[in-house]
Amino acid sequence: MSLGALLLIVIVLAILGAVAGRRRALGLVGGDKRALHSLPGHYGQVVFLFTAVPALVLTGLWLFLAPLLIDRMSSESLVGSSLTDDTAMTLVMTDVRRIARGLEVLSANGSLSESDISQMRADFSNVRVRMAEAGVALGADVGPQVFEAAKVYRDYSNTSRVLMNIAVIAVAIAGLFWSLTRISKDYRARNASEKFTVVMLIAASLVAVLTTFGIVFSLVFETYNFFRMHSAADFFFGLVWNPQFRGGSELGILPLLWGTFYVSFVALLFAVPIGLLAAIYMAEYASKPMRSVAKPLLELLAGIPTIVYGLFALITVGPFLRDYFAQPLGLGNSSSSVLTAGIVMGIMLIPFVSSLSDDIINAVPQSLRDGAYGLGSTRSETIRQVVMPAALPGIVGAVLLAASRAIGETMIVVMGAGAAAKLGLNPLEAMTTVTVKIVSQLTGDTEFASPETLVAFALGLTLFVFTLGLNIVALYIVRKYREQYE
Amino acid sequence: MNVSVNLENDVDLAQHKIVAKNVQVYYGEKHAIKDVNINIQPCSVTAFIGPSGCGKSTFLRTLNRMNDTIDICRVEGNISIDGENIYDPRVDPVQLRAKVGMVFQKPNPFPKSIYENVAYGPRIHGLTRTKAELDEVVSASLQKAGLWNEVKDRLDEGGTGLSGGQQQRLCIARAIAVSPEVILMDEPCSALDPIATAKVEELIDELRSNYTIVIVTHSMQQAARVSQRTAFFHLGNLVEEGATQDIFTNPQDKRTQDYITGRFG
Amino acid sequence: MTDVAISPTKSIYNPDARTRRRNAAEMRFRLYGLSAVVVGLVALVILLWSILASGLGSFSQAFITIDVPLTASVLDKSGTRDVEELKKVSTVGYGNVLRVALMEQLARDKVDTADVSEKEIFDLLSKEAPATLRNMVLADPSLVGQTIKFKTYANGRVDGYFKGRVTLESAKLDSNITPGQLLLAERMQDAGILTSGFNWDFFFGPDASDLRPEAAGLGIAFIGSAYMMLIVLVLAVPIGVAASIYLEEFAPKNKFTDLIEVNISNLAAVPSIVFGILGLAVFINFMGMPQSASLVGGLVLTLMTLPTIIIATRAALRAVPPSIRDAALGVGASKMQSIFHHVLPLAAPGILTGTIIGLAQALGETAPLLLIGMVSFVRSFPGAPPEGFLDPAAALPVQVYNWTQRGDPAFVERASGAIIVLLIFLVVMNLVAIVLRRRFERRW
Known part of the structure; x- marks a missing residue:
């Protein structure tokens, strides 16, 4: 039974329950709904919700939760092998x-029967070919033990699926009758x-906290894993x-941070x-x-997705800066550069800064302006x-918010700044940022449990801490500023 | 300096400081001031009274072109100060406002120090050449505004930290510092308590020996206390204007009488 | 009391030197402001213009139409028309059929092919053509034995030549095309074999590999984006509205609700790529959902859009005056009834506007989708929902990124074309939001 079908059953049960609840309530009072405490519909609602x-x-x-449990149980079948180390285990x-998913696909489309699967052996049968059919490319080092574990895994997940179906329907029916x-x-x-x-409303607002x-x-979890494999000193200093495919990478964050801040x-x-x-100009002169x-047009800039800015950097700004500045000045010949990404990102931030400043300038009381005009x-x-001195704290807050935006921006730098991690000053040279490296380390082909991939989480954590810090400070300043004039 | 000259009797001798002829003010479609003619005497206090929304504040703000800052506001007619039409295209409102200062309903000190608040006007108009001169202007203005003794030890503190009445006197000092000839006051005491109000009223009375003061007020008692001449506005019209005593004891117009006896307003 | 030196009364008709200087400064300042606005607007114009200029070409396409005799003796040696048998002929076989057919067509139309080799002539066709023909035959075996009119893409370089992207000069330096081929293509155009037309396949076809830019389409990206928007709509709106109702109407003022509030305002400012990391770590690695699936993309975008929707919804709820609530409570409605019967319907336009803006944001979001594998090359259309939510899919903005990473400049044109499509969607969504706001906005 697919998940969709299960959900459908639950919903149908709940609707039936609602109808029954309404009927029952009306039946208890002989159809005179004035005798009921609540409207008949409410009785239906209660049954619906409890079901x-x-x-x-x-x-x-x-x-x-089931995948966690299944993981643990099927990894037990690997115990005794040479896999003592947690990383290798992951x-x-x-x-x-x-492999388990591949087997499932094959059995679902009928090309492999259950008995075929149980007879399949990693070292003999054409597992690799069959897996490729199911769209699963296997590495070279898949041994028979791994394959057996996969079978166990698959068995457990199928059992778990059946158990879940039974349990869910049972709970629905129990709720129905109880209510x-x-x-x-x-x-x-x-x-x-x-x-x-x-x-339920509270639960919905908890989603944000859960996120x-x-x-x-x-x-934090993956960063911790990273630091167990790679020295923290190298990362921070x-x-x-x-990064190297074969290990022994140097993963210093400083060149990336430099590029980001530049x-x-x-x-x-x-x-x-x-x-x-x-x-x-908009607030005081226009x-x-x-x-x-002009205002909606400027705000249009804010609604344009960053990928569009990225493309703009790639096809227009980058080549322009290279052909008219970098090459004539002998400062480089790459179309992706700090200046390319910086200018395009600057364009993106114009409406952000201007609309925040607009709010802040408007919050300065008119009486102060009158005083000065008078x-x-x-x-x-x-x-x-x-106006400006009065609005300064608010504007500082706005700039910090914009800075946090700039630090976290991804697509523009991916397409405009380049991929070379460098500690340089030349703005017409390609440099790279934290976000670019997060993308390249997580979309590459390296093993997930290698420091080269996990470093992305450490980078992500750094990014998160920086932007969060900037935001908290900025929001605090802006709020204090608002309170001053309220 | 605390000379109280009774000007009431010799107003006629003085030349008119401000002459307004056929002034019309429109807010978009709304005709807010209808054909007002008034002459304002120098070195005296003129009070504008009338019910809310009667146009007295609007008219006051036409006298130093504060209405220019409002997009939809349009002024017609002729207002001259010392015989010069202030709506003449040659006139720079900035220069005009240096000559015609203004104090507002709500005390609005800038979020700067007391010293900077007072020094702001002289600075932008370039009235002083040296720091010593500026210091002198600041202390003189604060003294004239009767605030010197209260703040002389804390000129570097923020102007917003003062009490309401002190803030308003600071604003008056700020206006005086530019050495205006006319000071417009838009309900300067409406946000103050009675004690602070009394101080400001006292100050107004002292200032009139050097300045032409026009004050808008809600309170008829205040008008009677501080002004030599009173103008009564109603629904955008100037109903009656004359010596304060006459207006309060012997109003010519029925509407004025109704207003000062409390029938409406 | 000292009397300060006061400048003598001057006429206000003659501005003094200082006032003139100040007014000049005023003009300068005003000019700075105006130029800032102009810079912003010019940037917008250049941005849109450069995208339009490089992308509009992708909507049209050079096609080659030839008569292809599908000889049974070549394509179906068994003569059974059995699909399994037909599958034995590879695309190479169909390529030979096409080559012969193209040469014959050129001879029939008396197109001069003197200085171009047969291989070069065949290269004028898209590399996709044999596979397209093979699929046609496999889908309809009865075609074997007939002569069909077969319309296929011209090679991307030839297409580029007619759009001005490729010139005879650049062809001299290009190993993939020769000037002779381009001149032949022109002659073919004169003979009516090569035509230009609107490129529907750009909108509905699947992506194509590096060597076949002419065949690359947005079809899968459309479906992927549509699935994700559906998921965002179904999840983010109810959760967002429910959370807003709680926070705005029920939540007591305490530490706990403060925590939620701070959380939401900070989540709104978390860089989007961090949501991608979350999706990768939690949905894919931890919960074992498949990569590249629109379900994962939809969930990530839901979490990202949630703060936007919550902030907009709360503003809309706050705009409904308390008197409405009091009126409902006054006639004996419960708090819940007053909210669901009165406040929520009145706030609906505001909520809707916020939702559309949130959706527009989600539609254009790229970075988090890169991390959850949506960047991989997908050729097969995902199935129907709900199972199709788990199939690999692409997304419009990711497809754009994908294309920009490929070597052939023809893909840049495609990428810009895809951006135009994306922008049209966004403009429509924003216009709807604006119209809704204008139409239903109520001032209390």
Whole structure:
């Protein structure tokens, strides 16, 4: 039974339960719904919720937890082999899962019967060919033991699937009957259903917290694995980034951080003055018709996906800078460079800076402007000497938010900054950033459980910490600033 | 300096400081000020009174072209100060506002130090050449505003840290520092408590010997206390204008009478 | 009391030197502001123009149409028309059929082929052509023995020649094409064998490998993106709205709800690539979901979009005045009823607008999808949902990235074309959002 079918069954049960609940409630009072505590519909709602929700929660938990258990149990069949080390184990388990999935595909499309599978042996039969048919490419070192573990794995997952189906349907039916029996004339169905709803609302708002936990957990966990394989000192203080397929990589983060900050700095150098001046012009000078045209157009820049900016860097800005600046000046001949990525990212950040600054400038009370005008200030004097100093904290916050955006930006630097990890000053040279390396290390062909791949998580954690720190500081400053004028 | 000259009797001798003729103000479609004619005497306090929304504040703001900062506002007619039309295209509102200062309803010190607040005007207009001169202007202005003794030891502290009444007097000092000839006050005491109000009123009375003051007020008692001349506005019209005593004791117009006796407003 | 030196009264008609200087500074400042706005707008124009200029070409395509005799003795030696038997003839065999047919066609139409070798002539056809023909025959064995009109793509270089991307000069330096071939292509155009037309396959066809840019299409990327948007819609909207209702209407003010609030505002600013790492670590490695699947992509995008939807929904709920709630409570409705019957319907336009903007954001998101394997080369269309959610798929923005990473410049044209399509979708979504806001916005 597929997952879809299972969910459908649960929903159908719940709907049937709702109809039954409503009927039962009306039946208890002989059809006179005034005698009921709640509306008949509420009794239906209660049954629906008690039938569907626990069953669905169980399904979710099962899907989430079962793989863990199955992993552990099927890895027991590998015990005794030479795999003492956890890392190697993780590696092998990946293979086990892939083979198991391949077997499942083959048995599902009928090209392999159950007895075929049980007779299949890694060292004799054409496992590799059959697996390739199912779209699973196997490495060279898949031994018979791994293959056996895969079979065990597959058995366990099939059993788990069946057990889950039974358990979920049982829970749904139990919920249905239990809630039906609770219905009586004085049962406060509305209160029950509403309480239940509030619980669900709380659960929904917990998704955000769970997401954060998920992020932190996955980053920290894999980073921990990374540091068990690779020296932390090299990562934090190494000046060379040079991953090798065969191990012995130098994975120093400093060249990447340098590239990240250099590109972000160029972007901010471009975006902050332009964004800020544009915001000032829009807020204080622009005529109404101009504002109504130019403002949405500028905001359009914010709605354009970053991949578009990346392509822009790749096909327009990069070649332009190379042909008209880098080559004539003898400063390099690469179309991807710090300046390319920085300028394009700067363009992306203009609307971000300008709309934040706009909010902040507008939060400065009109009375301050009046005070300055009343003394005979010109507009620009009022802006520079009264509005800007008053808005400064807010603007600092906005710049920090923009910086956090710039540091975390991926596609523009992937397509515009280049891949060479360098500690250089020449802005027309290609350099690379943390995000570029996260992408390249996680989309490459290296083994997952190697330091070359896991370093991406350490990079991700660094990125997360930096951006989070910037955000918290920025939001704090902006909030303090707002409070000042409220 | 604390000379109280009773100007009420010799107003006629003085030349008019401000002359407004057929002034119309429009906010978009709305006709906010309808054909106002008024003459304002130098070195005296003129009070504008009237119910809310009667246009008194709007009219006040036309006198130093503060309405220029509002896009939809349009002014017609003729307002001259010392015989010069302030709506003449040659006039730079910036220079005009140095001559016609303004104090607002809500105290609005800049988020800077007390010293910087007062020094701001002289700085932008380039009124002083040296730091010593500027110091002198600041202390003189604070003294005239009666705030010197309260703040002389903490000129470097923020202007927003003062009490409401002190803030308003700081704003008055700030306006005086540019040496204006006219000071416009838009309900300067409406955000203050009675004690602070009394201090500001006292200050206004002192200032009128050197400055032409126009004050908008909600409170008829205040108008009676501080002003020599009073103008009553109603629904955008200037209903009646005259010596304060006359307006309060012997109003010519029924509407004025109704207003000062509390029938509406 | 000291009297400070006061400058004598001057006429306000004549600005003094200082005022003139200040006004000049004013003008300069104003000019800076104006130029900042202009820089922003010019950047927008150049951006759009460069994408349009390089991408519009991908919508049209050079096709070659020839009569192909599908000789039974070559293609079906057994004579049974059995598909398994037909499969024995490889694409190379079909290539030979095509080559012969093309030569005959050129001879029939009296196209001068003097200075071009037969191999070079055959190379004018897309490398995809034999496979297309083979698939046609396998799908309909009765074609064997007939002569069919077969329309296929011209080679990407030839296509580029008619769009101006390839010139006779550049062909001299190009190992994949010769000027002679291009001139022949021109003669073929005159003879009506080679035509240009709207390229539907760009929208509906699957991706193609490095050597066949002319055959690459967006079909799978469309489906992948559509699946992911569906998942985002189904998951993010209910969860987002439910969370907003709780936080805005029910949540007590305490540490716990503060934590949630801080969480949401920070999640909104977490770089998108971190969500990709989350997807890789949790959904793929931990829970064992397949790579490249639209389900994983949809889940990652859901988590990413959630803060946007929550923030928009809360703003919409907050905009409904408390008097409405009081009115409902006043007639004896429960809090839940007042919210679901009155507040939520009134906030619906705002919620909808926020949702569309969130979806538009998700549609254009690339970085996290790269990490969950959506960048891999997918040739087969995913199945129907729900099982199809687990099949490998591509996504529009990822397809763009994918194409830019390939050698042939023809792919850059495709990538820009795909961007145009993506931008059209985004513009439509944003317009809908704007119209909705205009239409239903209520000022209380």
